[in-house]
Each structure stands twice: as C-alpha cells, then as structure tokens.
Amino acid sequence: MVAAAAAVTIGVFGACGVAPDAESPEATPGRLVEISEVAREDCLVVGPLVDGQVTVVDCGADDAVPVVGLAAVGDDAPDIAPAAAILNGFAQSACQPSFDAYAIEVDEPLTGKNLISVIDEATWSGVGTTVLCAVGEPE
Amino acid sequence: MARKLVAAAATGLLVTAGLFVPASTATASTACSGSSITINKPSGAEAASTASGHGHVTGNHYIRSTTISAGKVIYTWWADNSGGSNGDTWDTFYSTKTC
Numbered sequence: 001m002v003a004a005a006a007a008v009t010i011g012v013f014g015a016c017g018v019a020p021d022a023e024s025p026e027a028t029p030g031r032l033v034e035i036s037e038v039a040r041e042d043c044l045v046v047g048p049l050v051d052g053q054v055t056v057v058d059c060g061a062d063d064a065v066p067v068v069g070l071a072a073v074g075d076d077a078p079d080i081a082p083a084a085a086i087l088n089g090f091a092q093s094a095c096q097p098s099f100d101a102y103a104i105e106v107d108e109p110l111t112g113k114n115l116i117s118v119i120d121e122a123t124w125s126g127v128g129t130t131v132l133c134a135v136g137e138p139e
Numbered sequence: 140m141a142r143k144l145v146a147a148a149a150t151g152l153l154v155t156a157g158l159f160v161p162a163s164t165a166t167a168s169t170a171c172s173g174s175s176i177t178i179n180k181p182s183g184a185e186a187a188s189t190a191s192g193h194g195h196v197t198g199n200h201y202i203r204s205t206t207i208s209a210g211k212v213i214y215t216w217w218a219d220n221s222g223g224s225n226g227d228t229w230d231t232f233y234s235t236k237t238c
Contacts, residue, residue, distance in 0.1 A: 049209050084237045088206045088213040111230075112178055112188035115204040122209045136205075138175060138191035 030055040035120055036130045042067050044118070044134050052120045054132065065116060065136035069098025073119075073129045081124035091117035095133035102135055112138055168195070169216045171238035173202050178219040183227030190219075198222065200233055213237050 030045060032053035038044070043059035043066050057064050071094040081087060095117045103110045114136035119129065173191035178201055180187040192201025199219035206213040214236045220228040 046205060046207065046212070048212055049207060052209065054207070084208070084211065084213055085235050087208060088215060088235055091206045091208075092204050092215065109186060109188075111185045112190035112201070114191065114202060116207065117204065118207040120209055138189050138202075139173060 030057045030061075032056075035118055035132045036070075038067055038070070038132055040067060044116075044132075046114070046116060046136060049118070049120055052122055054118055063136075065114070065134045067132065067134050068102040069095065069133040071095050071098055071131045071133055073127065073131060075127055077127045077129065079126040081121040087119065087121055087124075088117075090129075091119040091131050094119075094131040098133040099135065110135060114138060168200055169214065169234045169236035171212070171214065171236060176201065179221050179227050179230070181221065181227055184220070184229040185227065192216070192219070203230075203232075211237055 032050055033042070033056045034053055035049075038054060038056060041059075042056045043061070043064035045055045045057050045061070045063050046065065047055060059066065073090045073094050077090055082090070092115070095115065099110060099115050116134040116136055118132035118134070123129075170193070173193050175189055176192045176194060176199055178188060178190045178192070178199055179185040190199075190201035190203075192199055198221065200216050201219060202214050203217040204215040206215070216233045216236060217230045218233040220230050
C-alpha cells in the first residue's frame with residue numbers, strides 16, 4: 001500500500017530565511033536547480049519541473065513557498081517509476097515526516113495549506129529517490 | 140406546486156452538473172486549481188481554516204497536497220466533511236487530478 005511506504009527523512013529544514021528584497025521584490029528571477037541541490041533556505045514556485053529542475057526564487061517573491069525538508073521514497077518503492085497516482089502516494093508519504101516536523105516547528109496545524117512534494121520520475125531510481133518537500137499557502 | 144417542481148429541477152441540474160461536467164469547470168469535483176474557501180467551519184475535528192478549493196451543494200472539496208513531477212502536477216483533493224447533524228468530522232481523501 002502506498003500509504004504504508006516507509007519514509008526516510010534526510011533532513012528537516014526551517015522556514016525560509018531569505019529576506020525579501022524591499023526595493024525590488026519582483027525583480028528577482030527564478031533559477032533552475034536540481035532537486036537534490038536545493039538548499040534549506042531556498043523557496044520554490046509551484047509548477048512542472050523543467051529538465052528535472054525546480055524553479056528557486058527569492059522567498060520574498062510572489063507565490064514563493066518555503067522548503068521544509070528533503071526526503072527519500074521508502075523501502076517498498078519499485079525499481080521503475082510507477083503511474084502518476086502511485087508516484088503521488090510515494091512522494092507524499094516520503095514528505096509526511098517533514099510536514100509533521102514543520103507543523104510542530106511553526107506550532108500550527110497545516111490544515112488548508114498546500115503540502116508540496118517534488119519528485120523527478122525521469123530520474124526515478126527506486127528506493128532512495130529524492131523528494132523535495134515544501135509547504136504553500138492556499139491560493 | 141409548479142414553483143416546487145422548478146426548484147427541484149434546478150437542484151437536479153446542479154447535482155447533475157457536479158457529477159458530469161468536465162473537471163475544469165468551477166463545479167467539478169477535482170480540478171487543476173481552486174479558489175480561496177473556508178473549510179471545517181464549524182470547527183470540530185479540525186480547526187476552521189482557509190484552503191484552495193471549491194464548494195458544492197453537498198459540501199466542499201479542497202487541495203490538500205500537490206506533487207510536482209516531470210511535465211505534470213498532481214493535485215490531491217480532500218473532502219471537507221463539515222456540517223450535518225454531527226458537525227465537523229475528520230476530512231477524508233477524495234481524488235487526485237493530474238494536470
């Protein structure tokens with residue numbers, strides 16, 4: 001069962017610590033970064049991967065969401081990337097510990113927030129495939 | 140009587156639309172985006188909060204999680220199990236939508 005996928009938390013990050021650019025918050029362009037190379041102080045924008053990379057933006061930018069952790073899919077992951085719905089389950093299960101830790105850190109429930117998992121199925125490697133976890137506000 | 144029949148027909152149309160219209164419309168059960176709505180009001184199982192979703196005659200659905208992958212985004216929609224004789228109950232998974 002996907003929900004039972006064991007999640008291996010690699011790290012739990014704090015809330016985004018990058019201060020917005022007070023003079024030109026909309027002038028900061030996004031940059032493409034490999035999932036495994038996203039730093040704990042980074043913020044993302046929600047959108048499809050571009051060549052397996054996420055778009056990292058200044059945390060003061062509109063629609064920026066903070067990274068809260070980096071995880072890996074569990075021991076029951078297949079060797080070949082599964083269908084979208086199953087992939088979704090593995091990614092969300094892997095990130096759940098990071099989401100739980102973030103909720104404790106900010107001392108508020110995450111109900112209503114957008115729990116975001118980023119995984120590149122093109123580079124799926126079975127057990128241990130990296131998943132990036134972020135928490136966004138509702139639109 | 141005629142007025143009641145018209146009202147009933149209108150209600151039926153809404154329900155039918157909610158079940159069969161394309162998922163991209165505002166009344167669909169899942170979609171690739173949502174608007175700001177209040178969920179879990181009144182509170183009970185969960186505290187009331189704002190979420191991205193949409194309302195139906197029978198209740199709300201909202202986006203609980205998003206998975207970003209190569210060339211697509213997968214939205215996981217949950218049902219806001221609020222209201223009725225037993226107040227707010229725990230929200231439950233509803234469906235996923237790949238966009």
